[in-house]
Structure formats: structure tokens, C-alpha cells
Amino acid sequence: MNKDRRNFIKQTGWSILGGGLLISVFPLLPGSAHASKNKNHIFAFIVDIEKCIGCGKCVNACIKENSVPNDFYRTWVERYHILENGEVIVDSPDGGSDGFKPQEFKHKVEKAFFVPKLCNHCKKPNCVQVCPVVATYVSKEGVVLVDDKHCVGCSYCVQACPYGARFINPETRTADKCTWCYHRIKKGYKPACVLVCPTGARQFGRIDDPESPVHKTVKEKMLQILKPETGNEPMTMYLGLDKEVR
Amino acid sequence: MHEIVTSGFLFPNEIEVHWSIMIVIYPYITGLVAGAFIVSSLYHVFGVKELKPIAKFSLVGAFCFLNFACTPLLFHLGHPERAFNIMFTPKFTSAMSGFGYIYSFYLVLVLLEIWFVFRPQIVSMALESTGLKKLFYWFLALGNYDLSEKTLAIDRKLILFLAAIGIPSACLLHGYVGFLFGSLKSNPWWSTPLMPVIFLMSAIVSGIAVLIICYWIVMKAKGMKPDNNCLKCLYKYLWGFFIVDLTLEMLEILTMYYEAHEEWHIISRMLTERLGFSYIILQMSICSVIPMILLGIVSLTNMKDSTRNTLGIFSSALILIQVLAMRWNVVIGGQLFSKSLRGLTTYNLPFFGREGLAMAVVLVALPFITMYVFNLILPVWQKEVPKAEG
Structure with a gap:
């Protein structure tokens, strides 16, 4: 009897130790640090910089559609002026929501363009990796979302996002960001910003759908991503991205 | 403003x-814990006899700081009432999610070590006092008044063991706080492999x-x-x-x-x-x-x-x-x-408010007030402790 008990305790001990080791080793396995592993990233967002006119309709549509609080942005537009002396001037007054007033510079402007920004819905998102309570997660379609009923508001994800796409919503006191209008795309609609863009600078759709404009762009065009060195593999991609854009 | x-x-x-002064004093207090504990271990584990006069106090100091190591975080969280989500629904890929476990483990460890170090004193105070006070010390002694040489020898072994595993734990606790910052590749000022080591060293120094x-x-x-x-x-x-x-x-x-x-x-x-x-x-x-x-x-x-x-x-x-x-x-x-x-x-930096300077000063002062209260309950500087190890 005593021997049985000893064996039982021994085996339980080994099982707990083994289980503990397995659990602790699991996060170290390649790729497992990123929750989006095995998720189907079926959507992509394409921004065509040459088409953007900086009208700010997208920013306003986003604010209205998602009740974005004042002074924070789920999407915004940046304006770049590259001067002949090499100086780069970037601005985004009120996130570009009211468009942009012309600016004058001492030096000649060589290049000027607008860059719409939003959450990159990365394949390997830093924000998901660092969220301590699984409030930030990747949906089965590959969209990075926040569960504001579970988020503790620690801001770790805000710090971890290399794109400045996240903020703490002062009303909910939780992390907030672009969801690609998840409530709309689930029903087959376009995100609000894509819908209102007058020039087609913003495209959204399924990569695997031959009817989707995104499908053709991804297959045929040369695309860039923001901060590729982070290894985040964004699913928001850019056409005509200048080297000065970060 | x-x-x-x-x-x-x-x-x-x-x-x-986003991260206010609360996140500044969080690693500060945590660092004081780690440093104070290392000092106590220098005596208990490494036998640095010169540190005997301060060995007990350093352990109490570590304990008092440890009690408030998490408080600044709670003041910072958007939803402090959800703080336990970190332990109930942890995400093991998140550096932050481990904090609840590491912190709890360390708190239990320090608490145990303090109890063993102060046990002879608790017992003698229980024996000397009467009424409610006696009941209180009886409770602290967990009803065990055994101070025989054999029991004290076991206590000493346990103190040594706890102090020994406390050293890597203290290093882990504070190295880990450094890792919280050092592992964020989005921020070049934080993302350096030296960050955890620097945090650890500065923790020891501040302690x-x-x-x-x-x-x-x-x-x-x-x-x-x-x-x-x-x-x-x-x-x-x-x-x-x-x-x-x-x-x-x-x-x-x-x-x-x-x-x-x-x-x-x-x-x-x-x-x-x-x-x-x-x-x-x-x-x-x-x-x-x-x-x-x-x-x-x-x-x-x-x-x-x-x-x-x-x-x-x-x-x-x-x-x-x-x-x-x-x-x-x-x-x-x-x-x-x-x-x-x-x-x-x-x-x-606002002066008032949940994340203001005044609140930060209060939070940094709290461990010292706790030390004072601790000393009232269990005098740390009492010289004639019968057979006490500390």
C-alpha cells in the first residue's frame, strides 16, 4: 500500500514536472510567440500613395463609423514634403481630417505626397504577443482585434506597436485601434475609409478572391510594407512608398 | 496643466x-526589493558576518517594499478591477503576464523566510504577552511555540534554503522588469539586451x-x-x-x-x-x-x-x-x-491625481511606514532575541 502511494506520488510529481516543462518550453518554440500562427490571413489592405489627395474623408468616415474619441485616430493621413536640400517635413494636422493647407518653404519642394496610415494587422503582431491577458487577439480571418471587456488598460500594446496605431480610449480606458471595420467586413461590406475614398487610394478585400481588386494588386504589383525590419509582416501594404516613410 | x-x-x-510616473516608481520599488533581499542573502547564504546587524532589517525592508511593488501598476491600469485577468487568463508569450506569478512566488518566499527568521521572537512575545495581544502573537506563531534546538536547527536550514532560492528569484524578479522594456523591439531606447542586466544591477545598488x-x-x-x-x-x-x-x-x-x-x-x-x-x-x-x-x-x-x-x-x-x-x-x-x-x-507631470507626483510620493513612502508598523509588531532591532537566527 505504502509502495503504491509512493509510486503514485512519484508519478504525479513527474507528471507535474513534465507538464510544467512542456508549458514553459512551448512559448520558446519557433513562431509560437505570435498568436496569429495558423490563422488564415485572408484580407489585405492596399494603400496607393500616388492616388491619395489628402482630402481627409477617410479619417472623418472612420471617426463617425467607429465613434473615435477626440484627438485620437484609428486612421490618419500624413503629408510629406521632401525639399531639395534633403530636408523632410512631415505633418498631419488633426490626423489630416480637415485636409491640408498649402505650406511654403525656403527651399524648393522636390517631392510631396500623402501617406494614409492605419493598423497594419500584422501576421506577427507585437501587440498580440505582449498583451498579458489575451485581450488583443487575431480573429480567424487574420484581423487584429481588442476585447474591450477584457482589456486591463496597461498600454503595453500601445508601447509595442511600432506604427503608433494604438491608443488608450479615454472613454473605455482600454486599448483601441483600427479593426478594418470588422463589423462591416464580416457582412461583406468595405471598411468605411475605403468606401468614402474618392480616388481609390484605399483598397480592401480578400486576397484569395479573384474578383477582389486586392487580389490582382497583390498578385501583380510591387508592394512595400512599413518597417519590414520588425518582422511583423503587415497585411496593410503600400504602392509607391517612399524611403522616407516610416 | x-x-x-x-x-x-x-x-x-x-x-x-502613456506610461506615467507610476511606471517609473514601479521598477524603482521593485528594485529596492531585490537589492534589500540580496543584502540579507549575503549574510544568510554567503556568510558575510559583517552584515549580521542589518540582515534582519534588510529582509524586513525587502518585504515592506515588496508589499507595494504592484501598487503603482494598479494606479496606472485603465481597469485595475481587472488586474487579476493577468493571472486568470495569462498570455504566456507576454513578458508582462509572468509578473503576477513571479511576484506572488517571491512574496510567499520572502514571507516564509521572515516568518522563520522572526519565529523565536514571535514565540517569546506570545509567551510574554496577555489577552488579545497574546492571541495575536499566537496566531502569528501559528500556534507553534516549539523553540527546541532541534526545531531551530531545522528553521536555520529552511532559512538558508529560502535565502538561497531567493537570490535567483530576486534576480529573476528584477531582471524580468528590465526584460519588460528590453524586449519591446518597437522602441530603440528600450530594446537592448543590456536592459535587464542594467535594471538588475541598479536594483541591487539602490537596495x-x-x-x-x-x-x-x-x-x-x-x-x-x-x-x-x-x-x-x-x-x-x-x-x-x-x-x-x-x-x-x-x-x-x-x-x-x-x-x-x-x-x-x-x-x-x-x-x-x-x-x-x-x-x-x-x-x-x-x-x-x-x-x-x-x-x-x-x-x-x-x-x-x-x-x-x-x-x-x-x-x-x-x-x-x-x-x-x-x-x-x-x-x-x-x-x-x-x-x-x-x-x-x-x-x-501633474501634481495631483491618480498618476500625479503627490500620489507617487505617497506610494514611495508607504513601504517606509510599513517598516515602522512592522517594527512596532516585531521589533527588528531587539538585541536579546533568544536563540534567534538573523
């Missing part, structure tokens, strides 16, 4: 600094420094003579750890400067335009060079005890400021420049 002054371009969501000052103040307040051999030993340890700490801090910034990655231009601007006082003057000049020299003199030369103590305590105070400045420069500094690497913002 002052207006936020920005220069250059920041992403629109970056204007506001020793705070013990020196507390010991001195308590002795003066009680009209007792401080043990000069003990203080001398502490100065030496402080000097040694501070040399390593400062070297690592210098190496980190020199590497950044020498490598000069694209982010260096904004980091150097941040250091000069925003952290000129707290980084260049406090952390890297006044509060590091002066204590480095003074502690060197104190450790290597013979001098009058009073002179040595004046210099040593002055150096310890400067080092406490240095470590606080370091925490500030890491936490706040890392949020003062844009991830676009094109602009700088400012952090306006």
Missing part, C-alpha cells in the same frame, strides 16, 4: 505619454543604498551606535555593484552612439533636449561620478568613522537619486520621441 510641447513630427496617437540610509536613520533615532564594520562592508558592496552598474549604463549609451543606427539622431536629441537634466546632469554626472569617487575613497582609505559615514551616506543618497533618474530616463525618455523618429513630445 501645462500644454504638451512637441517638435518635429509625431504620429497623432503619440502626443500623450544597498536605501538600507544604508535607513540603518543610519534608525540608529540615530534610537540613539544607538551604528555598527561601523557593517556600514564599511555595505559601502564596499555598494561601490562594487555601482561600478558594474555604471559601466553597463555607459556601455549601452556608447554602443548606441558608436553604432549610430538611424534612430540615434532622435535619441541624442531626446537626451539633450528633453532629458538634459535627468540624464546628462543627474544620472550620468553628479549622481554617478561623485558617489563613484567618494565610495572609492571610503572603501580604500582609512578615515574617521564619522567622516566615512558622512561620505558613505551622502553617496548612498546620490545613488538613490541616480537610480530614480535612470528609471525616469528609461520609462519617460522612451516615450518622448516618436516612433516615426521625426519628433519629440513632452511629459507634464
Whole structure:
């Protein structure tokens, strides 16, 4: 009897130790640090910089559609002026929501363009990796979302996002960001910003759908991503991205 | 409230600094825990006999700081009522999710060690007191009044064991706090493999420094003579750890400067335009060079005890400021420049409010008040403790 008990305790001990080791080793396995592993990233967002006119309709549509609080942005537009002396001037007054007033510079402007920004819905998102309570997660379609009923508001994800796409919503006191209008795309609609863009600078759709404009762009065009060195593999991609854009 | 002054371009969501002074004092208090515990272990595990007068106090200090290590985080969270989500629904890929477990483990460990160290004293107080007081000490003693040599020998073994596993735990606790920052690749000011080591070293340094000052103040307040051999030993340890700490801090910034990655231009601007006082003057000049020299003199030369103590305590105070400045420069500094690497913002520290300066001062003061209360319940400086190990 005593021997049985000893064996039982021994085996339980080994099982707990083994289980503990397995659990602790699991996060170290390649790729497992990123929750989006095995998720189907079926959507992509394409921004065509040459088409953007900086009208700010997208920013306003986003604010209205998602009740974005004042002074924070789920999407915004940046304006770049590259001067002949090499100086780069970037601005985004009120996130570009009211468009942009012309600016004058001492030096000649060589290049000027607008860059719409939003959450990159990365394949390997830093924000998901660092969220301590699984409030930030990747949906089965590959969209990075926040569960504001579970988020503790620690801001770790805000710090971890290399794109400045996240903020703490002062009303909910939780992390907030672009969801690609998840409530709309689930029903087959376009995100609000894509819908209102007058020039087609913003495209959204399924990569695997031959009817989707995104499908053709991804297959045929040369695309860039923001901060590729982070290894985040964004699913928001850019056409005509200048080297000065970060 | 002052207006936020920005220069250059920041992403629109970056204007506001998200991690406030609460996140500055969180690693500060945690560091004091780790440092104080290491001092106690130097005596209990490594047998540094000179530290005997302070061994018990350092353990109590570690415990008191540990009680409030998490409090600043709770003041910072958007939803503190959900704080336990970190333990109930942890995400093991998140550096932060481990904190609840590491913290709890360490708290239990320190609590156990304190109980064993103070057990003879608890028992003797239980035996001496009457009424409700007796009941209270009986409860603290868990009803066990056995102080036989055999039991005390077991206690001593357990103290040794707890102190021994406490050392890697203390290192883990604070190295881990450094890892919280060092593992964020989005921020070039934080993302360096040296960060956890620097946090650990500065933790040890701040822990020793705070013990020196507390010991001195308590002795003066009680009209007792401080043990000069003990203080001398502490100065030496402080000097040694501070040399390593400062070297690592210098190496980190020199590497950044020498490598000069694209982010260096904004980091150097941040250091000069925003952290000129707290980084260049406090952390890297006044509060590091002066204590480095003074502690060197104190450790290597013979001098009058009073002179040595004046210099040593002055150096310890400067080092406490240095470590606080370091925490500030890491936490706040890392949020003062844009991830676009094109602009700088400012952090306006409010005086009042949940994340204000007044609240931070209160939170830093709480562990010291707890020490005072602890000493009322279990006098730390009582000399004639029967057969007590500590």
C-alpha cells in the first residue's frame, strides 16, 4: 500500500514536472510567440500613395463609423514634403481630417505626397504577443482585434506597436485601434475609409478572391510594407512608398 | 496643466505619454526589493558576518517594499478591477503576464523566510504577552511555540534554503522588469539586451543604498551606535555593484552612439533636449561620478568613522537619486520621441491625481511606514532575541 502511494506520488510529481516543462518550453518554440500562427490571413489592405489627395474623408468616415474619441485616430493621413536640400517635413494636422493647407518653404519642394496610415494587422503582431491577458487577439480571418471587456488598460500594446496605431480610449480606458471595420467586413461590406475614398487610394478585400481588386494588386504589383525590419509582416501594404516613410 | 510641447513630427496617437510616473516608481520599488533581499542573502547564504546587524532589517525592508511593488501598476491600469485577468487568463508569450506569478512566488518566499527568521521572537512575545495581544502573537506563531534546538536547527536550514532560492528569484524578479522594456523591439531606447542586466544591477545598488540610509536613520533615532564594520562592508558592496552598474549604463549609451543606427539622431536629441537634466546632469554626472569617487575613497582609505559615514551616506543618497533618474530616463525618455523618429513630445507631470507626483510620493513612502508598523509588531532591532537566527 505504502509502495503504491509512493509510486503514485512519484508519478504525479513527474507528471507535474513534465507538464510544467512542456508549458514553459512551448512559448520558446519557433513562431509560437505570435498568436496569429495558423490563422488564415485572408484580407489585405492596399494603400496607393500616388492616388491619395489628402482630402481627409477617410479619417472623418472612420471617426463617425467607429465613434473615435477626440484627438485620437484609428486612421490618419500624413503629408510629406521632401525639399531639395534633403530636408523632410512631415505633418498631419488633426490626423489630416480637415485636409491640408498649402505650406511654403525656403527651399524648393522636390517631392510631396500623402501617406494614409492605419493598423497594419500584422501576421506577427507585437501587440498580440505582449498583451498579458489575451485581450488583443487575431480573429480567424487574420484581423487584429481588442476585447474591450477584457482589456486591463496597461498600454503595453500601445508601447509595442511600432506604427503608433494604438491608443488608450479615454472613454473605455482600454486599448483601441483600427479593426478594418470588422463589423462591416464580416457582412461583406468595405471598411468605411475605403468606401468614402474618392480616388481609390484605399483598397480592401480578400486576397484569395479573384474578383477582389486586392487580389490582382497583390498578385501583380510591387508592394512595400512599413518597417519590414520588425518582422511583423503587415497585411496593410503600400504602392509607391517612399524611403522616407516610416 | 501645462500644454504638451512637441517638435518635429509625431504620429497623432503619440502626443500623450502613456506610461506615467507610476511606471517609473514601479521598477524603482521593485528594485529596492531585490537589492534589500540580496543584502540579507549575503549574510544568510554567503556568510558575510559583517552584515549580521542589518540582515534582519534588510529582509524586513525587502518585504515592506515588496508589499507595494504592484501598487503603482494598479494606479496606472485603465481597469485595475481587472488586474487579476493577468493571472486568470495569462498570455504566456507576454513578458508582462509572468509578473503576477513571479511576484506572488517571491512574496510567499520572502514571507516564509521572515516568518522563520522572526519565529523565536514571535514565540517569546506570545509567551510574554496577555489577552488579545497574546492571541495575536499566537496566531502569528501559528500556534507553534516549539523553540527546541532541534526545531531551530531545522528553521536555520529552511532559512538558508529560502535565502538561497531567493537570490535567483530576486534576480529573476528584477531582471524580468528590465526584460519588460528590453524586449519591446518597437522602441530603440528600450530594446537592448543590456536592459535587464542594467535594471538588475541598479536594483541591487539602490537596495544597498536605501538600507544604508535607513540603518543610519534608525540608529540615530534610537540613539544607538551604528555598527561601523557593517556600514564599511555595505559601502564596499555598494561601490562594487555601482561600478558594474555604471559601466553597463555607459556601455549601452556608447554602443548606441558608436553604432549610430538611424534612430540615434532622435535619441541624442531626446537626451539633450528633453532629458538634459535627468540624464546628462543627474544620472550620468553628479549622481554617478561623485558617489563613484567618494565610495572609492571610503572603501580604500582609512578615515574617521564619522567622516566615512558622512561620505558613505551622502553617496548612498546620490545613488538613490541616480537610480530614480535612470528609471525616469528609461520609462519617460522612451516615450518622448516618436516612433516615426521625426519628433519629440513632452511629459507634464501633474501634481495631483491618480498618476500625479503627490500620489507617487505617497506610494514611495508607504513601504517606509510599513517598516515602522512592522517594527512596532516585531521589533527588528531587539538585541536579546533568544536563540534567534538573523
